[in-house]
Amino acid sequence: MNYLPNILFTIILIVGVGYFTKNVKKLIRNIKLGQDVDISDNKPQRWKNMAMIALGQSKMIRRPIAGFLHVVVYIGFIIINIEVLEIIIDGIFGTHRIGLKVIPKSVYGFLIGAFEVLAVLVFVSVILFWTRRNIIKLKRFWKSEMTSWPKNDGNFILYFEMVLMTLFLVMNATDLDFQAMNSGNVISQFIEPLFSNVSESTLHFIERGAWWLHIIGILVFLNYLYFSKHLHILLAFPNTYFGKLTPQGQFNNVEAVTKEVKMMMDPNIDPFAAPAEGTEGQIPAKFGASDVQDLSWVSLLNAYTCTECGRCTSECPANQTGKKLSPRKIMMDTRDRLEEVGKNIDTNKGEFKDDGKQLLDNYITREELWACTSCNACVEACPVSIDPLSIILEMRRYLVMEQSAAPVELNNMMSNIENNGAPWPYNQMDRLNWKNE
Amino acid sequence: MSELLKVPTMAEFMAQGKQPEVLFWVGCSGSFDDRAKKITKAFVKLLNKANVEFAVLGTEESCTGDPAKRAGNEFLFQMQAVTNIEVLNAYEVKKIVTACPHCFNTIKNEYPELGGNYEVMHHTQFLKTLLDEGRLTIEGGKYKGKRITFHDPCYLGRANNVYEAPRELIQKLEAELVEMKNCKRNGLCCGAGGAQMFKDAEKGDKEVNIERTEQALDIKPEIIAAGCPFCNTMMTDGIKAKEKERDVAVMDIAELIANAQDL
Numbered sequence: 001m002n003y004l005p006n007i008l009f010t011i012i013l014i015v016g017v018g019y020f021t022k023n024v025k026k027l028i029r030n031i032k033l034g035q036d037v038d039i040s041d042n043k044p045q046r047w048k049n050m051a052m053i054a055l056g057q058s059k060m061i062r063r064p065i066a067g068f069l070h071v072v073v074y075i076g077f078i079i080i081n082i083e084v085l086e087i088i089i090d091g092i093f094g095t096h097r098i099g100l101k102v103i104p105k106s107v108y109g110f111l112i113g114a115f116e117v118l119a120v121l122v123f124v125s126v127i128l129f130w131t132r133r134n135i136i137k138l139k140r141f142w143k144s145e146m147t148s149w150p151k152n153d154g155n156f157i158l159y160f161e162m163v164l165m166t167l168f169l170v171m172n173a174t175d176l177d178f179q180a181m182n183s184g185n186v187i188s189q190f191i192e193p194l195f196s197n198v199s200e201s202t203l204h205f206i207e208r209g210a211w212w213l214h215i216i217g218i219l220v221f222l223n224y225l226y227f228s229k230h231l232h233i234l235l236a237f238p239n240t241y242f243g244k245l246t247p248q249g250q251f252n253n254v255e256a257v258t259k260e261v262k263m264m265m266d267p268n269i270d271p272f273a274a275p276a277e278g279t280e281g282q283i284p285a286k287f288g289a290s291d292v293q294d295l296s297w298v299s300l301l302n303a304y305t306c307t308e309c310g311r312c313t314s315e316c317p318a319n320q321t322g323k324k325l326s327p328r329k330i331m332m333d334t335r336d337r338l339e340e341v342g343k344n345i346d347t348n349k350g351e352f353k354d355d356g357k358q359l360l361d362n363y364i365t366r367e368e369l370w371a372c373t374s375c376n377a378c379v380e381a382c383p384v385s386i387d388p389l390s391i392i393l394e395m396r397r398y399l400v401m402e403q404s405a406a407p408v409e410l411n412n413m414m415s416n417i418e419n420n421g422a423p424w425p426y427n428q429m430d431r432l433n434w435k436n437e
Numbered sequence: 438m439s440e441l442l443k444v445p446t447m448a449e450f451m452a453q454g455k456q457p458e459v460l461f462w463v464g465c466s467g468s469f470d471d472r473a474k475k476i477t478k479a480f481v482k483l484l485n486k487a488n489v490e491f492a493v494l495g496t497e498e499s500c501t502g503d504p505a506k507r508a509g510n511e512f513l514f515q516m517q518a519v520t521n522i523e524v525l526n527a528y529e530v531k532k533i534v535t536a537c538p539h540c541f542n543t544i545k546n547e548y549p550e551l552g553g554n555y556e557v558m559h560h561t562q563f564l565k566t567l568l569d570e571g572r573l574t575i576e577g578g579k580y581k582g583k584r585i586t587f588h589d590p591c592y593l594g595r596a597n598n599v600y601e602a603p604r605e606l607i608q609k610l611e612a613e614l615v616e617m618k619n620c621k622r623n624g625l626c627c628g629a630g631g632a633q634m635f636k637d638a639e640k641g642d643k644e645v646n647i648e649r650t651e652q653a654l655d656i657k658p659e660i661i662a663a664g665c666p667f668c669n670t671m672m673t674d675g676i677k678a679k680e681k682e683r684d685v686a687v688m689d690i691a692e693l694i695a696n697a698q699d700l
Contacts, residue, residue: 246546247542247545247546247596247597247598248595248596249542249546249591249595249596249597250542250546250547250596251506251507251547253515253547254511254515257511257512257515258515258550258551260512261512261515261516261519264516265519265520287511288509315623317625317645317648318641318645321638321641321642321644321645321647321648322641322643323638323639323640324639324640325639367639367640370636370639371639371641372631373591373628373629373630373631373633373645374507374591374631374632375591375595375630376591376595377591377595377623377625379595380595380622393507393509395509396507396509397509397510399509400508400509400510401509401510401511406508406509406510407636409635409636409637410508410632410635410636412635413504413505413636414504414505414508414513417500417502417504417505417513418513418516421499421500422465422468422469422499423465423634424469426465426468428496428499429496430468430469430496431463431468431469431495431498432444432446432468432493432495432496434463434467434468435442435444437474
């Protein structure tokens with residue numbers, strides 16, 4: 001027996017899965033560069049959110065057309081991948097359609113038949129997705145941040161899926177034994193006649209070719225994920241689990257500030273006393289965020305999860321009225337900078353060397369940050385619980401608390417609050433005057 | 438009419454050794470902004486009519502810190518919050534009602550972590566409760582059959598999932614409630630939130646309040662109902678910019694109910 005294909009297959013599989021694993025480790029390392037926040041609360045609600053939002057696609061279908069097409073591709077993707085299990089077993093052990101030996105022929109036929117139907121549905125949906133992007137040119141796919149790589153990435157994914165679905169159907173159509181079985185070839189029986197003039201050996205060659213390209217294509221696609229916006233197919237699950245549970249209007253409390261404020265308000269505390277032992281590390285190096293490491297790890301997970309669909313941006317009041325702010329760009333910039341920081345760490349033997357750049361100004365401009373109305377439309381629109389607003393807020397905190405760099409009108413507003421307890425210059429003693437006016 | 442307004446303060450209640458049923462948190466807008474003061478008075482008239490024992494903090498009230506927090510000034514926010522919480526806790530306040538969704542959101546969601554735990558209601562929720570308890574009656578009066586649309590304040594709607602109370606009140610006026618293209622959880626911001634109220638907008642091709650006003654005008658309402666003093670300002674400005682002030686009025690829900698009864 002010739003073991004060469006088995007060995008070759010196993011090597012390809014190990015390399016494919018191995019390289020992916022290596023990148024996943026890098027991804028986790030990068031996410032952990034963020035600030036630590038404890039999200040161990042309310043597990044039942046978190047599992048429920050993951051089941052409803054990620055698994056159940058509940059927010060996807062709020063936009064019915066895109067939602068429906070997405071559900072088709074999503075279900076197709078998950079179910080057709082059962083077939084990959086058989087391909088891997090066949091590849092390693094040199095068997096052919098091992099499923100036929102394990103489960104009854106009728107069940108096998110039903111499964112493959114279902115895969116074939118789904119493959120066609122996925123193919124059609126992907127064509128429609130491509131049309132929406134490239135022919136109809138839906139506005140949200142043509143915003144200023146959607147040029148070069150982000151634009152191509154979106155199309156590459158669609159081409160990948162078209163090719164993979166085609167290979168799957170061709171593989172079945174050119175498998176003589178499978179066609180002879182005449183069970184489960186619901187779609188491929190119509191493709192088979194295309195190869196009627198082809199000799200049996202060529203047919204076998206095409207079948208093997210399609211089989212190999214299919215599995216290699218899947219492994220390439222798997223490894224493509226790390227470099228692509230398509231990571232959402234995996235990260236949507238943890239991302240919806242770790243998503244915000246408190247009311248959208250509730251902005252997080254900065255503990256470090258609370259300590260200082262309490263100290264200021266407490267007359268019994270000696271402001272000149274040396275800090276108690278072990279408390280030095282509790283005061284953060286800076287308030288707010290100017291770079292990715294200052295953001296919480298959840299924000300960084302958010303950035304990797306974003307698939308750049310642009311629903312957030314299309315709902316953003318600032319973006320709708322022509323301002324530079326785009327919540328999607330906030331997420332894309334965060335990921336790009338995080339990747340840059342990660343590569344910096346890789347080349348400098350595990351340590352980040354200052355590269356003179358940061359998320360603020362080099363990626364996200366102040367003009368974008370100050371255009372936000374904090375209306376939460378972007379948060380509401382995201383189908384996978386991404387929160388661009390928390391990044392905007394952290395960066396505003398840095399600008400105000402570290403740099404005193406708020407727009408001058410906001411500085412006026414804040415000094416009014418400080419001096420007379422209202423954002424306008426009115427005397428606090430006049431607060432009840434309305435009663436007698 | 439104004440001399441008839443009964444507006445007791447917490448200090449007065451305390452001097453008599455009494456606790457009011459609810460504290461009315463007026464807010465900076467409601468205290469100082471000429472347009473918003475009318476909303477404050479309309480709400481007080483309704484409270485008086487329903488014989489609600491309420492009190493205000495008066496000169497002891499200070500900004501909740503909302504605009505400071507949204508602008509990124511956590512220090513100033515917490516200073517304001519801690520000071521207000523000290524006052525509120527000293528008066529043993531349990532229940533707060535406010536006509537400003539920003540105050541509502543901040544006190545309800547962001548004060549608990551700093552030691553301020555209260556039951557907080559938006560005035561539309563509170564009026565709805567008064568109605569349900571039979572303490573307040575609502576009649577359509579001059580608003581009967583009028584086309585009214587409700588502009589969801591972001592900090593009431595999306596931020597806190599309050600969509601129905603204001604709408605139920607409008608329907609009680611026997612008015613025709615019409616919805617804009619973007620409403621409820623998809624509501625479009627008026628442009629004032631996140632401290633934008635206090636600064637000029639960044640460069641763009643339109644003001645947010647104009648965009649929202651156009652959405653409202655698309656459905657030809659006679660009245661745009663608001664539930665937030667800042668939204669009220671933004672929508673009023675939008676209507677002026679569109680020169681529609683003679684056709685469309687921007688009114689708070691408390692004003693609609695009070696006016697309908699000629700209070």
